[in-house]
Amino acid sequence: xxxxxxxxxxxxxxxxxxxxxxxxxxxxxxxxxxxxxxxxxxxxxxxxxxxxxxxxxxxxxxxxxxxxxxxxxxxxxxxxxxxxxxxxxxxxxxxxxxxxxxxxxxxxxxxxxxxxxxxxxxxxxxxxxxxxxxxxxxxxxxxxxxxxxxxxxxxxxxxxxxxxxxxxxxxxxxxxxxxxxxxxxxxxxxxxxxxxxxxxxxxxxxxxxxxxxxxxxxxxxxxxxxxxxxxxxxxxxxxxxxxxxxxxxxxxxxxxxxxxxxxxxxxxxxxxxxxxxxxxxxxxxxxxxxxxxxxxxxxxxxxxxxxxxxxxxxxxxxxxxxxxxxxxxxxxxxxxxxxxxxxxxxxxxxxxxxxxxxxxxxxxxxxxxxxxxxxxxxxxxxxxxxxxxxxxxxxxxxxxxxxxxxxxxxxxxxxxxxxxxxxxxxxxxxxxxxxxxxxxxxxxxxxxxxxxxxxxxxxxxxxxxxxxxxxxxxxxxxxxxxxxxxxxxxxxxxxxxxxxxxxxxxxxxxxxxxxxxxxxxxxxxxxxxxxxxxxxxxxxxxxxxxxxxxxxxxxxxxxxxxxxxxxxxxxxxxxxxxxxxxxxxxxxxxxxxxxxxxxxxxxxxxxxxxxxxxxxx
Numbered sequence: 001x002x003x004x005x006x007x008x009x010x011x012x013x014x015x016x017x018x019x020x021x022x023x024x025x026x027x028x029x030x031x032x033x034x035x036x037x038x039x040x041x042x043x044x045x046x047x048x049x050x051x052x053x054x055x056x057x058x059x060x061x062x063x064x065x066x067x068x069x070x071x072x073x074x075x076x077x078x079x080x081x082x083x084x085x086x087x088x089x090x091x092x093x094x095x096x097x098x099x100x101x102x103x104x105x106x107x108x109x110x111x112x113x114x115x116x117x118x119x120x121x122x123x124x125x126x127x128x129x130x131x132x133x134x135x136x137x138x139x140x141x142x143x144x145x146x147x148x149x150x151x152x153x154x155x156x157x158x159x160x161x162x163x164x165x166x167x168x169x170x171x172x173x174x175x176x177x178x179x180x181x182x183x184x185x186x187x188x189x190x191x192x193x194x195x196x197x198x199x200x201x202x203x204x205x206x207x208x209x210x211x212x213x214x215x216x217x218x219x220x221x222x223x224x225x226x227x228x229x230x231x232x233x234x235x236x237x238x239x240x241x242x243x244x245x246x247x248x249x250x251x252x253x254x255x256x257x258x259x260x261x262x263x264x265x266x267x268x269x270x271x272x273x274x275x276x277x278x279x280x281x282x283x284x285x286x287x288x289x290x291x292x293x294x295x296x297x298x299x300x301x302x303x304x305x306x307x308x309x310x311x312x313x314x315x316x317x318x319x320x321x322x323x324x325x326x327x328x329x330x331x332x333x334x335x336x337x338x339x340x341x342x343x344x345x346x347x348x349x350x351x352x353x354x355x356x357x358x359x360x361x362x363x364x365x366x367x368x369x370x371x372x373x374x375x376x377x378x379x380x381x382x383x384x385x386x387x388x389x390x391x392x393x394x395x396x397x398x399x400x401x402x403x404x405x406x407x408x409x410x411x412x413x414x415x416x417x418x419x420x421x422x423x424x425x426x427x428x429x430x431x432x433x434x435x436x437x438x439x440x441x442x443x444x445x446x447x448x449x450x451x452x453x454x455x456x457x458x459x460x461x462x463x464x465x466x467x468x469x470x471x472x473x474x475x476x477x478x479x480x481x482x483x484x485x486x487x488x489x490x491x492x493x494x495x496x497x498x499x500x501x502x503x504x505x506x507x508x509x510x511x512x513x514x515x516x517x518x519x520x521x522x523x524x525x526x527x528x529x530x531x532x533x534x535x536x537x538x539x540x541x542x543x544x545x546x547x548x549x550x551x552x553x554x555x556x557x558x559x560x561x562x563x564x565x566x567x568x569x570x571x572x573x574x575x576x577x578x579x580x581x582x583x584x585x586x587x588x589x590x591x592x593x594x595x596x597x598x599x600x601x602x603x604x605x606x607x608x609x610x611x612x613x614x615x616x617x
Contacts, residue, residue, distance in 0.1 A: 001119045004145040005031040006403050007396075008136055009152060010123045010181075012040035014385045015377030015392030016152035017106055018066050022396030023150075024116035025065070026464050028403055031144065032110070032118045033136070035156070035176055040118070041071075041106035043385065044155070045199045046316055047099035047308050050225060052082055053436045054386035055092035056417045059452035061386075062226045065465020066393040067109055068386070069225035075101040077248045077310055079222030088528050089445045090438050093225055096218070098245050098309035124180035126151070126373060128188055133372035139180070148399040150374040151181075152392055155197060157354035157379070158182045162271040162323045163347055170351075182354045189369050190356055195280055195381060195433050198287050198350040200320035201329055204343040205313050208305065213251035213338040216304065227453055227470060230521075246310040251338070254300040255288070258335040263292045266328045271350065280432050285383065287350065288322045288332075303336060314345055323350035355381045358425040359578045364398040364408050365391060365422065368579070374399050381430035382421075390418040397463050409463060414443045414540075415455055427578065427585045445536045450525055454478050480522045485529050487516075497530045551584030555604065564603040571596040 006028035009020040017040065020032040034040055049072035050058050062069035078096035110118060125137035126149060135145035159177035161168045169177050182192055222243055224230050233242055268274070270289050286294065291301055304318040322329060326347045333339050358380040360368055365380075367373045376395040377388035397409050411419035420441045425434060438444045447455070457474040460466030488494040496502050504527045508515045518526070561567065561575040571592060580586040583604070587597055 001031065001117060001144070002029075003143075004135075005029045005117075006146065007031070007148045007150065007399055008033065008144060008146040009150045009396070010136065011152040011154055011156070011377070012110065012118065013044075013152060013154040013377065013388065014041065014068065015154070015388040015395075016150070017041050017110060018061070018068065018389045018392035019150045019152055019374075019376060019396035019399075020110065020116055020118075021067055021113055022065070022393050022465060023148075023400045024113050026397070026400035026404070028115065028400055030116045031146070032116060033121050033123055033138070034118065035120065035122060035178070037107075037111075037118060037120055039175060040103070040110060042103045043097070043099050045197075046318055047102070047306065048094055048096045049076075049102075049385060050092060050094040051386075052090065052092045053417060053438045053440075054384060055082070055094060055225070056438065056447065056449050056452070057386040057390045057421070057436060058225050059093075059449045060416050060418045060456055061390050061393050062228075063452045063456035063460055063466075064393060064397070065460040065463070066389065067106065068389045070228050071102060071105045071109070072097055073224045073226050073229040073242070074105050074244050076222070076243045077245045078218040078250060078306070079224075079243065080219055081223060087445075088448050088450060088532070092449060093223055095225060096248065096250065096306055099312065099314075100309060101245065122176075122178060122180075125184040126181070126188065126370070128370045128373070131369075131371055133370050147403045148372045148374065150376060150392075150395050150399055151379055152375075152377045152388070152395075153178055153181065154378045154388070155351050155353040157192075159351055159353045162350045162352070163326060166325075167271075185356065190360060190367070192354045192356055193381070194352060195355050195378075196350050196352045197378075197383060197433065198321040198323055198348065200288075200317050200322060200348040201333065201344045202308070202346040203305070203315040203317055203333070203339070204345050205307060205315050207341055207343040208251075208315060209338045209340065210251055213253055213305065216250040216252050218247055218249075227457075227474070231470060231473065248307045248310055250307070251305045253303045253305060253337050253339065255292075255303065255332075256300060256335050256337070259332045260292045262328065262332040262335065263289050263324070266324060267293070269325050269328060271323050285321065285433075285435070288320050289324060305338075320348065322348045324348075353378070355379055355430075357381065357429050359427070359429040361426045363410075363422060363426055363581070364402075365395040365426075366398065366402070372399075372402070378433075380425055381434055382425070383433035383435050387421060387434065387436050390421060394418060394422060397465070401463065409459060411456075411459070413441065414446065416452075417441055417444075417447050420447075423585075424588075427580060427588050428590055429578065431590075443539065445532060445539050448528070450521070450528065454481070454525070477519070477522055477525075480518060481525045481529065484516065484518060484522065484526045488526070488530060494530050494533075497527065498534070503527065550587055551582050553583040553604070554609075555580060555582060555586065556609065557581070559604075561600075564599055566599045567596060567603075571599075575600075 007023040007030045009016050009032045012034035023030040058069045072095045075097045076095040080094050082092045083090045122139035123136045124139050127134045133149045137143050156178040161170050306316045308314045329347050333342050365374050374395040376391035413420050421436050453474045461471040504523050561572045578589045
């Protein structure tokens, strides 16, 4: 390990892995610091990548040059397209992975990446000089200099694990907590909060009565997440070995009234209901005891039993996150169909940890207080591997560009769900662990999994993370799609294709000879573009009117909100805290009323700052 690097990445979870690889691949000397090398890129909770909106993020990350999608394909054991019967905007890929194989595959990429040094150490302090980051101090007192520092600390800051009445310091079972970094961040002026997350018990595979359960096989043929997987298959033939891992079959079970009775009778033993856990947990992934209380009218909750690998003895019961005592966990588990004699290899637990409210960041994920310091992942209050990975890649790209003296990468909300994710974080902030949904995007009809490459590969190529050959293949696909859509419109066939009962294949069959032979992914995109054009146009016009009226109206960074006549002290506090860059961002600040926005607009106009507006007051 040298004493100076271009970039230091602290933490090697899903965010840190993407950040470190991005910086190194951009030609920067990069140091990644982690508590344990063998725990890098470990799937701490569910052994899956993708899902609703999350699959979109992974496809976008992949198009920008990230690694998660490719590793998920390499280690995937169960591929599923969610919402397959719904519109293409909400269809999403989910890949169940071999948990151990995923970590090994990502570690192999990290440890063999030129320009990247991985070192075991705890970071106790971030060093800043004159408002700019200068490096970090390690637990043994060693100081390492850097031109940029990225913190991707996950759930490890001041982390505390709960299983019933028992407490243990640590950010993950078998791992320690990061103890000194929170104090260092507070000393630099950052505000920290407290969140919690949780994970279910791991079940012994052979103790489950699989014959009594409804099997849930994966899709065949499966759809890969990564462009590089797809390209490799095309180059080697359709019968190329994919997936690389043997397939597994999952199963479906559910909680029962007896399950719920046991949970209610033992709420007094739950650290969540005892007040021992002060951090707020994710609303969209609550603990089982919380679900039973909040949804008391529901007679059952579905549970998906997911093997952690083809040969793994462990099963992940998705939907059973809990921090109840071990004896209670075993009691309620054995009330589920198929689990009457189940054995538990590891009991579920909750983790409390420090996070930094992301309104303290610029849109590049660089902190406002310290230049050259970036936050990404669960440190920003998000939940989920995919949200973390996209942030890690995005922060890594931005840090790399800044160190190289190049302009930042500016992705708009109309270009990527990942851009929506970042904008929501830095503008609105979080009051609970943040999860991405397609409904958060006003451009969701345009931002589909199937066209992520068409939207974003050019940006990945620009920053040096996507190779020329792949970029040219995507450009060729884009030309083919555009050309065929134009041909269909020119010949009047587009109007026929818009009919629900008409498909591109049926048009081709009726046309006879002379019909162009196009790749399957081109045909799929053409059909979606034509059929949904009207809906997309309407949605885009509405979004454009919104953006033109508000997002184009910029607010100076030093604007004095305290001088706005009539603005309440609460509104001034929120605006000073968030420092929105545009009126559009100000409108998205939680708790700001329309009246407050009107007063702000009047003040901007009075100071001659209204020229950018298009929609009036």
